[in-house]
Every structure is written in C-alpha cells, then in structure tokens.
Amino acid sequence: MPGFSDFSTHLALPYIQPAQAQKHITHNEGMRRLDALVHLSATSMSIATPPSAPNSGTRFILPTGASGAWAGQPASILAVFEDTTWIFYAPQPGWTAWIKDIARHQVFDGSDWQNLTNTPDYQNLPQLGVQTTADSINRLAVAGTATLLTHAGAGHQVKINKAAxxxxxxxxxxxxxxxxxxxxxxxxxxxxxxxxxxxxxxxxxxxxxxxxxxxxxxxxxxxxAPEGFGTGPVLTTDYAAARGTDLVTNGTGLLGNTYNYPPEFSYDATTAPNLPASFSFAGYYNNRVQMLEPLPIDPNRVYRLESYLRQERLPGDWSAYANGERHSQYMGLICLDLDDEIIMAHHHMRYRKGGVDSLTTLTAPLAPGDTVIHLNDTSGWNDTFTASYYRGLIMFGYRNSLGFTYDRYSRLVEMDMFDIGDVDKTTHTVTLNKPLPVSLANPDDPSGIWPIGAEIANASSGSTYKYAFYNGLILSETDRWYRTESYMGGIDRSGGNVLGNFPPGTARARVFWMPNHTNRSGGFSSHPDTGPAHRVWFSGVSVTPETLALTQATASGAQSIKVPQGDFAAGTLALAPASSVVEPI
Incomplete structure (x- = not known):
C-alpha cells in the first residue's frame, strides 16, 4: 500500500506486514510497547544510576547525567527494563506519568517533564466569584453561610486601603x-x-x-446611667464645678470655653470682672441670642438673677448723642412649659376693660362651628380697640402631653374672632365674625363641646420675653464692669404679664440677650452707628433660688415679692420689696 508505514504514529507500535512470517513476534513487540507506555508510571525521575537488580517492567525517567547502563541517554527519556536489558523510549508532548517517589503526576511539554498539577496563577485576576458572580465593581464576590479569614500561625489583619x-x-x-x-x-x-x-x-x-x-x-x-436619671448628657466633674449651686452652667467661664453661651459670643479670658473669663459680642444687633441649656424652674419660688457686663469705649466724638457710644442692652428669660414649648404672652394674658378682668364662664354650651358665645359676664371684654390681639378668645382647658390641665395657661387661643360692636354687654353675648374653629375645641370632649361653666376670656397679648435681668440698660461708663441684680418668682395668674413673675405653665427657662440692641447700620433710636466691631462683654450669669424670699398674691392674681436686704453697719437683715440693682465694680 503506497505510503503505508511500518509503525503507528504516536507510540511507534509495529504493524504486521502482509504475508509476514512469524507474525507473533511483531504482535508481541507491539504489546510490549503498550505495556511500557500506556498508563505510564515511573519509579523516579531524579535517580541517575540504574538499580543493580531491577525487576522486569521497572521504569525510570532519566535525569541529566545518567550513568551506568543509562549513560549517554538524554534527560527526560523513559528507561524500561525488559527481560534482561534497558529499553529507552523518547516521550512525546502531552504524555503523562505518575512518579512514585514524589507521588505526583508529570506531563511532558516537548522538552521537559513538568508538574501536571501546577498551582494556577492567581495573581492579578480580573475578578473572582465564589458561589456567585463577581463584576467590575465587586471584583471579589462570595456567597455562603460564613466567610473565614484565619491566621497562618500568629495574628491576622484585614486591611481596607483608600487612595486619599x-x-x-x-x-x-x-x-x-x-x-x-x-x-x-x-x-x-x-x-x-x-x-x-x-x-x-x-x-x-x-x-x-x-x-x-x-x-x-x-x-x-x-x-x-440608670434609666431613672433621665435621658440627658452624662454629668462630669468639670461640668458640676462650672455650675456649683447655680442653675446656670459655665456662667463664669470656668469650663474654659464658650459652652452654654450663644455661638455669637466669643470666649475672653483676658477681660473679666475677677472671674475666670467673660464672653463678648461684637457689632450690630441682629437678633435675640440665648444660652444652650434651659434652666429647671419651680415657678412658686423666687430666684436671684445676677450678671456682669461691660461696654467697650470707642475713640471719637460722640457728644452729639446723649449716651455717647453706649448702647442699650437687654437680658432676660424665655419661659418654657413642660413640653419645651415657648410660653407666649397671649397664652396667659387676658383683656381688662376699665380694670375689670374679662375672665368669665359659659352660660350655654359652646361647640366648634358656633357663632355666638353666651357668657356669664362681658363687662371686662373689649368693645373699643380694633387691634386683632384685643379681639381674641382664650379657652382654659388646655392639657399638656402628660394630660395635665394648667391653671390660667392655655394654648387654645385664636385672635381676630369678633369685631367691635359684637360684644353685647346687656345680653352678655359675643357674636363671632367666623364659626368657632376646631383649634378651640374642648380636648376632653369627643365632639369638642365646651360645657356650661367652662372658663373663657377675651385674649390679649404683649411681650413674650421676660426682661428680668435688665431692660434697655445703658451703662453709665464704658470700659468698666457693672454688676446687675434682680429677682423673679411666683406665678402670675393676673393675666397681665407681670415682668417679675413667671407665667403660669413655666417649667423651664432660657437665658437670652439682645446685645447692642441700638447699634444698627445707619444708627437707631437716637443712638449712633458704632460699627460692626463695637464690643460688649458679659460674665457671671447666675440664676439661684433665694431661700429667704417670700411671695404674696395680690388682688389681681400677680405675686408681690419681698427679698432679704442686709444692713452691714447695723448687722441686720430684713425683707424688702424686690428691686433691681446696677452697680459699678
């Protein structure tokens, strides 16, 4: 047959030729080669000297420098002991062999034997997903019950690095x-x-x-801290020292910073009235500013309010102004109820006609949507002034978030509810200019109906802020410290918004200022424009209970206050009506 080879292509197995004699010899030769090469296993591939008494069929892959019966044979060739001699077979690319002495598979790559189970190159993989799919963002993705990262004999760190x-x-x-x-x-x-x-x-x-x-x-x-202590911040020793027996924290600057003071104020440890520090405000009046912490107030008690202030001297001729470069200063308390709501003046103020209180009671039920109110007495109601805040209603029956009903404090207030001429002081009725709104409904009745006898008044309004420290104070001199003292206490049930009393409903209060109140761009109220850097200092803010003070209700429902006044020379202490003091130090 033209082109017919005597041997197979890959293992060089001899073919039986046509009419060949002794065919068994060729067949046996082929079987011997198959036995030597198929499912190849070698004793070693590192031994260079043949064993002295090998068994038939023993196989070695020769290393470089083989000796003895292997001498002269190239490295990587397969040596097989057959009967009494060594037969050598040249491996072909792709052949695999199991090497007994290293218990590992090898593969011939055409020039050398290599580990068949080479460790894959896991360096710089673009992404890897374990039981899930990785992507260009999550380049390593693992799905499983847990992921374990453990030590290799000592400690272990997980590192997350960012560029910037x-x-x-x-x-x-x-x-x-x-x-x-x-x-x-x-x-x-x-x-x-x-x-x-x-x-x-x-x-x-x-x-x-x-x-x-x-x-x-x-x-x-x-x-x-224990739950019963409340939810406020934890108390530190520095904080406790900065308050002492006072209600005001850091009033003297003992904390060494501006804590509790308005952010508009700056800490100043170099200008102070023999105290740790002061707090300064510079420039134009912009708005009311206040302390951070509300003060816990018992409105039945009397408190002594003290502070220090100093106005900066400015060079220039200020003789055209009665007070020179000195501006009016305001400082007081903003009163809050138990729900931390600001108590506005109209939440407790009542109109008085000729000194007669408008507080009265209903003589007929009053429901949302009604347009006529039937009252026991309208003699104290407004029938003169058109201002909307003199034509309002205040219903007394407001409850706070805990269900407590206040005496003479209510947030059930609406202004502009009747017009002049709509108060009939003969029939004691008030005709409304609009139906009674739901905002004035009775919170204790599902239908919002107020019963006969419910308290109601003609609402009024005034200043919400209690300028209890000082009100429009203009110091006599610049660059000099002044100490102020005043008192506030007792509950004002008069409906008249008495300055020295707490409004009903007060549970807390915040200290506030209106600093440099008359320093405005272009001047204000006969005061000059002293510029955006004109400074005023404050320090020693104190609100403390006056234990020896007494209060007594007046006929109007306001509280008269008497406080201890001492006579140093006589060595006596007596109670005298509360008054304000402004004195230089």
Whole structure:
C-alpha cells in the first residue's frame, strides 16, 4: 500500500506486514510497547544510576547525567527494563506519568517533564466569584453561610486601603441590598459608625477623631446611667464645678470655653470682672441670642438673677448723642412649659376693660362651628380697640402631653374672632365674625363641646420675653464692669404679664440677650452707628433660688415679692420689696 508505514504514529507500535512470517513476534513487540507506555508510571525521575537488580517492567525517567547502563541517554527519556536489558523510549508532548517517589503526576511539554498539577496563577485576576458572580465593581464576590479569614500561625489583619483622605474605606452592612450600617473612614480620616433605617438617611452614631482619638456620640448615648436619671448628657466633674449651686452652667467661664453661651459670643479670658473669663459680642444687633441649656424652674419660688457686663469705649466724638457710644442692652428669660414649648404672652394674658378682668364662664354650651358665645359676664371684654390681639378668645382647658390641665395657661387661643360692636354687654353675648374653629375645641370632649361653666376670656397679648435681668440698660461708663441684680418668682395668674413673675405653665427657662440692641447700620433710636466691631462683654450669669424670699398674691392674681436686704453697719437683715440693682465694680 503506497505510503503505508511500518509503525503507528504516536507510540511507534509495529504493524504486521502482509504475508509476514512469524507474525507473533511483531504482535508481541507491539504489546510490549503498550505495556511500557500506556498508563505510564515511573519509579523516579531524579535517580541517575540504574538499580543493580531491577525487576522486569521497572521504569525510570532519566535525569541529566545518567550513568551506568543509562549513560549517554538524554534527560527526560523513559528507561524500561525488559527481560534482561534497558529499553529507552523518547516521550512525546502531552504524555503523562505518575512518579512514585514524589507521588505526583508529570506531563511532558516537548522538552521537559513538568508538574501536571501546577498551582494556577492567581495573581492579578480580573475578578473572582465564589458561589456567585463577581463584576467590575465587586471584583471579589462570595456567597455562603460564613466567610473565614484565619491566621497562618500568629495574628491576622484585614486591611481596607483608600487612595486619599477624601475617599472611603469602610464596611457596609445591608438588608436586601440596602445599606443599614457603615463603619470606617469615609470622606475623612475620622473613624465613624453610621446607621440608617432606609438606606438613604444615615445617622452618625459614633465619631473617633483621627487627630486626638476623642470619641463623640452625635445622637447621644443611652445606658450610660440608670434609666431613672433621665435621658440627658452624662454629668462630669468639670461640668458640676462650672455650675456649683447655680442653675446656670459655665456662667463664669470656668469650663474654659464658650459652652452654654450663644455661638455669637466669643470666649475672653483676658477681660473679666475677677472671674475666670467673660464672653463678648461684637457689632450690630441682629437678633435675640440665648444660652444652650434651659434652666429647671419651680415657678412658686423666687430666684436671684445676677450678671456682669461691660461696654467697650470707642475713640471719637460722640457728644452729639446723649449716651455717647453706649448702647442699650437687654437680658432676660424665655419661659418654657413642660413640653419645651415657648410660653407666649397671649397664652396667659387676658383683656381688662376699665380694670375689670374679662375672665368669665359659659352660660350655654359652646361647640366648634358656633357663632355666638353666651357668657356669664362681658363687662371686662373689649368693645373699643380694633387691634386683632384685643379681639381674641382664650379657652382654659388646655392639657399638656402628660394630660395635665394648667391653671390660667392655655394654648387654645385664636385672635381676630369678633369685631367691635359684637360684644353685647346687656345680653352678655359675643357674636363671632367666623364659626368657632376646631383649634378651640374642648380636648376632653369627643365632639369638642365646651360645657356650661367652662372658663373663657377675651385674649390679649404683649411681650413674650421676660426682661428680668435688665431692660434697655445703658451703662453709665464704658470700659468698666457693672454688676446687675434682680429677682423673679411666683406665678402670675393676673393675666397681665407681670415682668417679675413667671407665667403660669413655666417649667423651664432660657437665658437670652439682645446685645447692642441700638447699634444698627445707619444708627437707631437716637443712638449712633458704632460699627460692626463695637464690643460688649458679659460674665457671671447666675440664676439661684433665694431661700429667704417670700411671695404674696395680690388682688389681681400677680405675686408681690419681698427679698432679704442686709444692713452691714447695723448687722441686720430684713425683707424688702424686690428691686433691681446696677452697680459699678
């Protein structure tokens, strides 16, 4: 047959030729080669000297420098002991062999034998998914019950590295692929823990400052004190010292910072009235400013209110102004109820006609939607002044969030409810200019109906702020400290908004200022424009209970206050009507 070979292509097995004699010899030769090469297994591929008494069929892959009966044979060739001699077979690319002494498979690559089970190259893989699919963002993705990272004999670190401070290196915890908590360094090098209820709005729960290591809890922290202590901040010794027996924290600047003072004030340890520090305000009056902490108030008691202030001297000729460069200053208390709502003047003020209180009672039920109010007495109601705040209604029956009903304090108030001429002082009726709104409904009745006998008054209004420290105070001299003293106490049930009494409903109060009130751009109220840098200092703010003070209700319902006044020379102490003091020091 033209082109017919005597041997097979891959294993060189001899073919039986046509009419060949002794065909068994050729057949047996082929079987011997198959036995030697198929399912190849070699004793070793590192032994260079043949064994002295090999068994028939023993196989070796020769290393470089083989000797003895193997001498001169090239490296990587297969040596097979057959009967009494060594037969050598040249391997072909792709042949595999099991090497007994190293218990490992090898593969011939055309020039050398290599480990068949070479460790794959896992360096610089584009992405890897374990039981899930990785992508260009999540280049490593693992799905499983747990992921274990353990030590290799000592410790173990997990490292998350970012390129720049403004980048993010964090762990994000998700529910249904929506973020719920994150911890790490995001947008700065401060360590933060954030949580979210919806994956959109995150609350910063913990911040550890990278520069100082100090930890902050922006949302506060629970469990630091027994539940019965309340939910406020934890008390420190510095804080306690800065308050002392006073209700005002850091009134003298003992904390060494501006804590509790308005952000518009600056800490000044060099200008102070023999106290740790003062707090200055510079420039034009803009708005009312207040202390951070509300004061716990017992409105039945009397409090002594003290402070220090000093106005800066400015060079120039101010003789054209009666008070020169000195401006009016206001300081007082904003009163709050138990729900931290500001008690406005109209929440307790009542109109008086000719000195007669408009407080009265209903003689017929009053329901939302009614247009006529039937009263026991209208003699104290307004039938003269058109201002809307003199034509209002105040219903006494308001309850706070805990269900408490106040005496003479109500947030059930509406202005501009009747017109002049709509108060009939003969029939004691008031015709409304609009139906009674739901906002004035009785909170104790499902239908909002007020019963006969319910208390009602003609509302009024006035100043909400209690200028109890000082009211429009202009100091006599510049660059000199003055001490102020005044008193406030007792509950004002008069409806007249008495300055020295607490409005009914008071549970807390905030200290406030109207600093440099008359320093306005272009001048204001006969005061000059002294510029945006004109300074006034404050210090020694104090609100303390006056234990020896007494109060007594007057006929109007206001409280008259008497406080202890001492005579140093006589060595006596007597009670005298409360008054205000402004004295230089």
């Amino acid at each position: 401070t403004a980048d993010t290196a964090s762990l994000l915890f998700q529910t249904g692929w929506s973020g719920r908590a994150e911890m790490g360094i995001a947008g700065s090098d401060n360590f933060e823990v954030k949580v979210s209820p919806d994956g959109t709005t995150f609350h910063r729960a913990l911040i550890a400052d990278a520069a100082t290591g100090r930890v902050r809890f922006p949302q506060g922290a629970d469990g630091l």
